[in-house]
Amino acid sequence: xxxxxxxxxxxxxxxxxxxxxxxxxxxxxxxxxxxxxxxxxxxxxxxxxxxxxxxxxxxxxxxxxxxxxxxxxxxxxxxxxxxxxxxxxxxxxxxxxxxxxxxxxxxxxxxxxxxxxxxx
Numbered sequence: 001x002x003x004x005x006x007x008x009x010x011x012x013x014x015x016x017x018x019x020x021x022x023x024x025x026x027x028x029x030x031x032x033x034x035x036x037x038x039x040x041x042x043x044x045x046x047x048x049x050x051x052x053x054x055x056x057x058x059x060x061x062x063x064x065x066x067x068x069x070x071x072x073x074x075x076x077x078x079x080x081x082x083x084x085x086x087x088x089x090x091x092x093x094x095x096x097x098x099x100x101x102x103x104x105x106x107x108x109x110x111x112x113x114x115x116x117x118x119x120x
Contacts, residue, residue, distance in 0.1 A: 006073060010120035017048035017120075031119055036107045043099035049120050050102045059098065061105050063090035078116055085112040 018025055023041040036042075050056035055066045066086045070079040089108035094101045110117045 003075075006118075009073075010118075013049055013052060013120040017045050017052065020048050021045050031106065031110070032117070034110050034114055034117075036103070036110070040099065043103035046102040046106045046119070047099045050105075051098075056098070056102055059094050059096070059101065061090040061094075061101070063087065066090060074118070078118075081113060081116045082109075082118070085109050085116070088112055 014025075014028060017023070018028055021041050021044040023045040024039075027035075027037065027039055027042050028045055030037075031042075047056065050061070053069060055062050055069055057065075063086060067083055070082050070086065073079075074082060086109070089105050089112060092104060092108060095104065106119050109119070
């Protein structure tokens, strides 16, 4: 996929999940800048996205599906870097709360490699 196609897909996902969990769009967009406030709607937004793209199931980040999605969606040179971060962050134990677990994964991903971070 081209970056333009990726952004278009991300915008569709973003709009759907913002609406579903009643998240604030500005707060959601701030994730790309590394802003992760302790906001329940934002946390549940991360869960909505990951559940929708099938990278979260049974209370855990689905590392295998995440790696497949990266291969399908991202340019190869970026996917390689993002896979390393995915492996590190998917190893974090679940919290028992789906929204909290996905939020922690997304935050870990940003903190491990902010230069190659992407989340819809």
